[in-house]
Amino acid sequence: MIKLLVRHKRLLITALFLLTVFLTYAMNLRNKEHANPLERGVMTLTAPVAGGAAAASGTLDSLWSNYVDLLEVRRENVALRKSVQRLNERIVSGNEAVMANARLKALLDLKGTLDAPSLAVSVIGEDSSAWFKTLVVDRGSADGLSEGMPVLAAGGIVGRLVKVAPHSARVLLLTDHASAIAALVQRSRARGVVRGAGGVRCSMEFTVKDDDVKVGDAVVSSGIGGVFPKGLPIGEVTMVKKGEYGVFQTIEVRPAVNITNLEEMLVLFRQPND
Amino acid sequence: MIRYLKLTGWLLAAIVLQMTLMPRYLLDPFQPNLMLIAVVYLGLKLPHRLAGFAAFSLGLLQDSFSGIYLGLHAFSYLCIYTLLSQLADRLYTDNRALFVLVVFLATLVCALLNLVMLLIFSVSNGLYASLLPALIPQALVNALIASLVFSVPLPAGEEAR
Numbered sequence: 471m472i473k474l475l476v477r478h479k480r481l482l483i484t485a486l487f488l489l490t491v492f493l494t495y496a497m498n499l500r501n502k503e504h505a506n507p508l509e510r511g512v513m514t515l516t517a518p519v520a521g522g523a524a525a526a527s528g529t530l531d532s533l534w535s536n537y538v539d540l541l542e543v544r545r546e547n548v549a550l551r552k553s554v555q556r557l558n559e560r561i562v563s564g565n566e567a568v569m570a571n572a573r574l575k576a577l578l579d580l581k582g583t584l585d586a587p588s589l590a591v592s593v594i595g596e597d598s599s600a601w602f603k604t605l606v607v608d609r610g611s612a613d614g615l616s617e618g619m620p621v622l623a624a625g626g627i628v629g630r631l632v633k634v635a636p637h638s639a640r641v642l643l644l645t646d647h648a649s650a651i652a653a654l655v656q657r658s659r660a661r662g663v664v665r666g667a668g669g670v671r672c673s674m675e676f677t678v679k680d681d682d683v684k685v686g687d688a689v690v691s692s693g694i695g696g697v698f699p700k701g702l703p704i705g706e707v708t709m710v711k712k713g714e715y716g717v718f719q720t721i722e723v724r725p726a727v728n729i730t731n732l733e734e735m736l737v738l739f740r741q742p743n744d
Numbered sequence: 745m746i747r748y749l750k751l752t753g754w755l756l757a758a759i760v761l762q763m764t765l766m767p768r769y770l771l772d773p774f775q776p777n778l779m780l781i782a783v784v785y786l787g788l789k790l791p792h793r794l795a796g797f798a799a800f801s802l803g804l805l806q807d808s809f810s811g812i813y814l815g816l817h818a819f820s821y822l823c824i825y826t827l828l829s830q831l832a833d834r835l836y837t838d839n840r841a842l843f844v845l846v847v848f849l850a851t852l853v854c855a856l857l858n859l860v861m862l863l864i865f866s867v868s869n870g871l872y873a874s875l876l877p878a879l880i881p882q883a884l885v886n887a888l889i890a891s892l893v894f895s896v897p898l899p900a901g902e903e904a905r
Contacts, residue, residue: 595764597811599810601811604811604812632812647862647870647871648812668870668873668875
């Protein structure tokens with residue numbers, strides 16, 4: 471018997487182990503809804519590990535999804551930045567178009583009030599010297615322009631053409647020292663010559679002391695000299711000084727046109743009184 | 745030859761810069777006169793016989809782009825070039841401070857020459873009223889730019905100087 475047991479020891483141990491496992495299973499079938507001490511022990515021991523693993527896994531998941539989201543956000547950010555840039559360009563372009571429209575409308579209104587034919591010109595350059603006040607425009611003798619033609623903007627007289635090339639011309643601004651325009655004070659009809667005084671100023675010369683000139687008076691072209699048509703606005707009197715000596719009074723005139731911001735102008739081809 | 749081509753390139757760049765961008769973006773008295781700086785450079789560092797012609801041409805170019813008096817700057821630049829080329833032998837022209845000082849003085853001399861020419865030969869009365877206030881700022885700006893120009897490795901003059 472013992473020999474038999476010894477010979478089949480391995481088989482018997484296996485069978486016994488299987489039987490034990492089977493009995494354990496069978497005994498726990500009735501109590502399947504409750505944890506037995508072994509289960510409780512194992513659960514107690516593994517719970518923190520499982521919790522830590524779950525937390526680590528969650529963190530990794532979160533990191534990965536955040537990283538993926540960040541990549542997506544980065545792509546989206548780049549796309550949005552480009553979009554913002556495009557929209558900004560459109561806004562600037564739109565604003566520019568609106569402003570150009572307003573300027574050109576004002577120029578068109580001015581053109582409507584003139585009897586003489588005129589040509590619209592755009593400023594393409596400014597004088598590189600601080601002393602002279604000239605502008606370069608984009609039309610020249612090929613477009614019918616010639617020296618001496620008056621140049622106007624929406625507010626009034628800008629100057630006259632000098633040095634005309636085939637496809638460009640120089641405008642001598644009324645504020646240049648070499649500029650002189652026969653003028654009169656609109657209210658009192660006092661005559662004089664508006665000369666450039668550099669910067670953005672002009673002075674009205676050869677107006678005798680007896681003439682009535684006050685600050686705020688409008689100064690217009692007199693038409694004498696044959697360059698500028700009569701009645702075009704030149705500027706406004708900003709200072710009048712009558713010295714003790716001399717025949718003439720000192721008058722300072724602010725140009726009606728803001729010459730620092732000129733972009734489009736009209737060149738008159740001939741005077742109405744020609 | 746390459747040296748002169750490089751110098752011509754620099755001069756052309758200065759001309760384009762002065763005629764196009766600077767009047768658009770810089771206020772009047774603070775626009776540096778690159779041509780005048782070039783004339784001073786030619787007078788002090790390049791005593792070539794064509795340099796006088798170059799100074800004259802620079803003046804003519806400036807007159808073509810600025811003002812209405814052709815020959816005004818051509819005259820004043822040539823005067824300044826002649827004066828400097830005569831003085832260059834007696835000066836230590838490699839000195840940066842000297843170059844800056846000469847540019848400052850040349851700006852004043854050029855302005856005074858132009859003023860005299862305008863007052864004598866044109867009807868620009870009262871020109872000094874707008875010229876004089878702008879003179880010192882312009883001279884200072886020119887001197888500042890000259891100090892920067894001097895740090896650029898431009899084609900050097902003869903070693904004997």
